[in-house]
Amino acid sequence: MTKKQRSTLIRIIVSTLLLAALWAASGALASAMTALGAPVPAAALIRLALYMIPYIIIGHDVIRKAFKGIKNRQPMDESLLMCIATMGAAILAFYEDMTGSVGEYEEAIAVMLFYQTGEWFQSVAVGKSRRNISELMDIRPDHATIMTDGKAEQVDPDEVAIGSEIIVNPGEKVPIDGIVTEGTSSLDTAALTGESLPRNIGIGDEVISGCINLTSPLTIRTTKEFGESTVSKILDLVENASSRKSRSENFITKFARIYTPVVVYSAVALAVLPPVARMLFLSTDPAWGTFIYRALSFLVISCPCALVVSIPLSFFAGIGGASHAGILVKGSNYLETLSEADTVVFDKTGTLTKGSFEVDAVHLSPLSEEELIKTVALAESASSHPISVSLKKACKKEPDLSRVSNIEEIAGHGIKAVVDGKNVAVGNTRLMVDVGARYVECPDDAGTVIHVAIDGDYAGHIVISDVIKPDSAAAIQHLRSSGIKRIVMLTGDASKIADSVAKTLGISEVHPELLPQDKVQWVDDAITGRGAEKGRLAFAGDGINDAPVLSRADIGIAMGAMGSDAAIEAADVVLMDDNPLRIADAIGIAKMTLRIVKENIVFAIGIKLLCLLLSALGIAGMWLAVFADVGVMVLCVLNAMRALITTKSVA
Amino acid sequence: MKKSYKIEVDCANCAAKMEEATKKTEGVKDAVVNFMALKMNVEFEDGADPKEVMPRVITACKKVEDDCEIYL
Numbered sequence: 244m245t246k247k248q249r250s251t252l253i254r255i256i257v258s259t260l261l262l263a264a265l266w267a268a269s270g271a272l273a274s275a276m277t278a279l280g281a282p283v284p285a286a287a288l289i290r291l292a293l294y295m296i297p298y299i300i301i302g303h304d305v306i307r308k309a310f311k312g313i314k315n316r317q318p319m320d321e322s323l324l325m326c327i328a329t330m331g332a333a334i335l336a337f338y339e340d341m342t343g344s345v346g347e348y349e350e351a352i353a354v355m356l357f358y359q360t361g362e363w364f365q366s367v368a369v370g371k372s373r374r375n376i377s378e379l380m381d382i383r384p385d386h387a388t389i390m391t392d393g394k395a396e397q398v399d400p401d402e403v404a405i406g407s408e409i410i411v412n413p414g415e416k417v418p419i420d421g422i423v424t425e426g427t428s429s430l431d432t433a434a435l436t437g438e439s440l441p442r443n444i445g446i447g448d449e450v451i452s453g454c455i456n457l458t459s460p461l462t463i464r465t466t467k468e469f470g471e472s473t474v475s476k477i478l479d480l481v482e483n484a485s486s487r488k489s490r491s492e493n494f495i496t497k498f499a500r501i502y503t504p505v506v507v508y509s510a511v512a513l514a515v516l517p518p519v520a521r522m523l524f525l526s527t528d529p530a531w532g533t534f535i536y537r538a539l540s541f542l543v544i545s546c547p548c549a550l551v552v553s554i555p556l557s558f559f560a561g562i563g564g565a566s567h568a569g570i571l572v573k574g575s576n577y578l579e580t581l582s583e584a585d586t587v588v589f590d591k592t593g594t595l596t597k598g599s600f601e602v603d604a605v606h607l608s609p610l611s612e613e614e615l616i617k618t619v620a621l622a623e624s625a626s627s628h629p630i631s632v633s634l635k636k637a638c639k640k641e642p643d644l645s646r647v648s649n650i651e652e653i654a655g656h657g658i659k660a661v662v663d664g665k666n667v668a669v670g671n672t673r674l675m676v677d678v679g680a681r682y683v684e685c686p687d688d689a690g691t692v693i694h695v696a697i698d699g700d701y702a703g704h705i706v707i708s709d710v711i712k713p714d715s716a717a718a719i720q721h722l723r724s725s726g727i728k729r730i731v732m733l734t735g736d737a738s739k740i741a742d743s744v745a746k747t748l749g750i751s752e753v754h755p756e757l758l759p760q761d762k763v764q765w766v767d768d769a770i771t772g773r774g775a776e777k778g779r780l781a782f783a784g785d786g787i788n789d790a791p792v793l794s795r796a797d798i799g800i801a802m803g804a805m806g807s808d809a810a811i812e813a814a815d816v817v818l819m820d821d822n823p824l825r826i827a828d829a830i831g832i833a834k835m836t837l838r839i840v841k842e843n844i845v846f847a848i849g850i851k852l853l854c855l856l857l858s859a860l861g862i863a864g865m866w867l868a869v870f871a872d873v874g875v876m877v878l879c880v881l882n883a884m885r886a887l888i889t890t891k892s893v894a
Numbered sequence: 895m896k897k898s899y900k901i902e903v904d905c906a907n908c909a910a911k912m913e914e915a916t917k918k919t920e921g922v923k924d925a926v927v928n929f930m931a932l933k934m935n936v937e938f939e940d941g942a943d944p945k946e947v948m949p950r951v952i953t954a955c956k957k958v959e960d961d962c963e964i965y966l
Contacts, residue, residue, distance in 0.1 A: 308960055315957045321907075366904060373930060483928070483935070496910060551907045559930035 245370070251363045255356065258297035262352050265293060273345070287340035294333070294348035302329065302355040321545075324507070328539040329355045332865065335532055354543065354865050361873020365552065368880045372556060375563075375887060382434045382453040382474050384418035400469040409463050411456045417463065420472045423448050425462035431455040435477070436569040436820040453477065476811060480571055484562045487574025491840050495554045498848075499547035506545035506855065513859060514538035533861065540858035543868035549847040553879030554840055560886035561836030569819035570829045577815040580798045582833035585778030587727050587826065588766060590792070591734035591744060593785030594802055595718075595823060596709040600633035603690050607683055608703025615703060619695055621647045622660040622667045630691065631658075633707060653677075657693075668696040675701070690740065708740070714824045716748050721827035725834070728778070731769075733762050733792075762792045770797065783826055800826055836886045843879045850875045897944055899934045901927065902963035912962055915954040921947035934964060 336346025657670015793799030803821025
């Protein structure tokens with residue numbers, strides 16, 4: 244609680260007690276007046292003075308603000324409305340006192356009291372929500388520990404230059420992106436990825452700022468400045484996310500701009516027209532008091548606060564909850580678009596599959612599987628082609644480079660090299676034709692086939708394939724069950740491979756053999772072809788070479804983007820880990836947030852209109868009016884906080 | 895040039911008013927007030943000096959919403 248909130252709370256308590264005391268003593272007061280034989284005006288003045296004490300205690304700042312508003316020509320604010328309403332009620336009470344009956348001052352004070360209580364509650368609730376959300380996103384490191392002259396020194400992360408060695412002790416956050424140069428440990432990446440299992444790391448591994456070191460000290464050589472590090476980028480992105488306003492928020496701003504003046508003018512009309520009509524046409528008592536009272540209730544209801552507070556808060560909570568689950572949404576508008584998605588287009592490699600190849604089988608080789616892979620790995624030792632990298636990984640052992648010589652890489656064919664004095668050729672069928680080896684086509688059609696020839700004789704082939712991520716199939720199912728109508732896979736791979744992956748995952752629509760520009764074209768056609776239909780198209784890619792597609796789609800989702808600047812730039816939604824299940828989670832969070840937003844809009848506007856109607860008819864008094872103002876707002880704020888509770892699919 | 899400032903304000907409606915007032919201030923190209931993060935992002939006109947513009951922004955904001963604070 245801030246100082247201001249505490250003082251408001253004290254004022255609320257004091258004036259409540261005073262009001263209760265006055266109310267309890269009012270009978271005694273009245274009989275005392277009669278006993279003393281005070282004339283009616285004097286008694287009325289004494290009552291006014293007494294009741295003004297709690298009124299001033301609770302309302303002085305509102306009154307002051309209202310007058311400042313008038314002075315600065317910004318009169319249309321709620322302080323003024325509250326002033327007019329409560330002062331109006333007090334004047335009515337005084338008028339009744341003067342005419343000999345007993346006026347109800349209690350109401351004027353109680354309304355102000357209610358209003359302040361509501362404001363206080365709102366301020367506390369919003370503050371609490373803000374803190375909750377910030378805590379979820381609390382990944383900002385406080386300091387970095389650097390070694391100077393053999394002594395550890397804590398400095399501001401901003402002051403650490405690229406290439407410095409920093410020390411991260413267990414329990415501390417990694418402050419800056421870098422590479423481990425000493426130590427092994429496990430890292431808690433939950434704040435970044437939502438992934439609950441710790442990640443084991445050792446020398447040579449890249450670490451990303453924002454992770455928490457769990458077990459033992461690490462020395463890290465920084466590769467970026469703090470401002471360029473993952474943690475700064477994410478914080479910047481999330482903090483600015485709510486600046487990109489959604490259509491709902493813009494609607495509310497516009498609505499509020501019209502709503503308040505309309506209600507104020509209606510109030511004036513309500514105060515003037517019925518009494519005048521009664522006088523002129525019905526020739527009855529104009530009942531000015533009644534209608535002015537009803538008009539005052541109108542004024543209390545006119546504040547659009549419930550809407551202007553709860554709608555942005557819902558989005559803010561949704562974005563905060565999502566970021567806690569490892570899903571960064573760049574703006575409220577994207578959350579809104581995401582909730583309307585009915586088509587999800589996937590890029591295959593790196594999104595549904597791991598993007599790294601594994602050896603499926605070795606066929607027709609005179610050598611043992613292990614021997615063949617080792618030979619091939621040696622021949623490919625100098626190549627950085629993804630296939631070579633995967634084969635080297637399959638070999639497991641570090642290649643002994645002294646066994647290889649005369650490496651020759653022939654683009655589009657493969658590699659020729661001398662291994663242990665033998666001429667080894669590794670590549671596709673064209674290379675086999677070149678070296679005169681009689682190759683055999685592979686009957687297994689789901690993977691990429693690498694043929695091998697040794698000294699011109701065919702030595703079998705290795706079938707490798709891209710591995711489907713373990714959660715991909717579940718992700719597709721989740722998407723279907725969450726109402727995504729059309730799921731499409733785009734890939735640059737051959738149709739055999741694409742079909743086989745699609746079949747495994749249960750995707751019916753596949754477009755293979757697309758170059759990056761074809762993918763953009765396809766997405767463009769899909770969006771324009773759909774015309775004015777309602778649904779939105781989301782594209783999910785790994786963000787490495789599909790930036791143009793990410794930006795063309797209605798909403799671009801980049802996966803596994805931890806540390807990839809290009810992806811964070813191009814995408815609208817960034818998934819911190821590369822688990823495709825998060826796409827369904829993200830859509831789920833978006834839908835939930837938008838449902839809450841709609842609930843709040845309907846609830847707040849509905850209750851307000853109902854209360855306006857009831858008070859115009861004189862069925863409800865100012866009490867209900869105050870509920871319509873602050874009660875609805877508090878309920879909406881509480882409802883908005885539900886968006887913070889995010890459900891996450893397992894794994 | 896863009897700069898970000900911490901602010902203190904009580905209600906979302908008031909934050910919206912501050913945003914309007916800041917946008918109209920001379921030397922300011924665009925402004926976004928983020929009530930939730932209690933931050934204000936101001937984009938200045940080319941050649942405008944934030945040190946010279948910001949006091950005007952504060953005066954303008956105080957005028958529409960007495961209860962606000964901008965930390966320079």
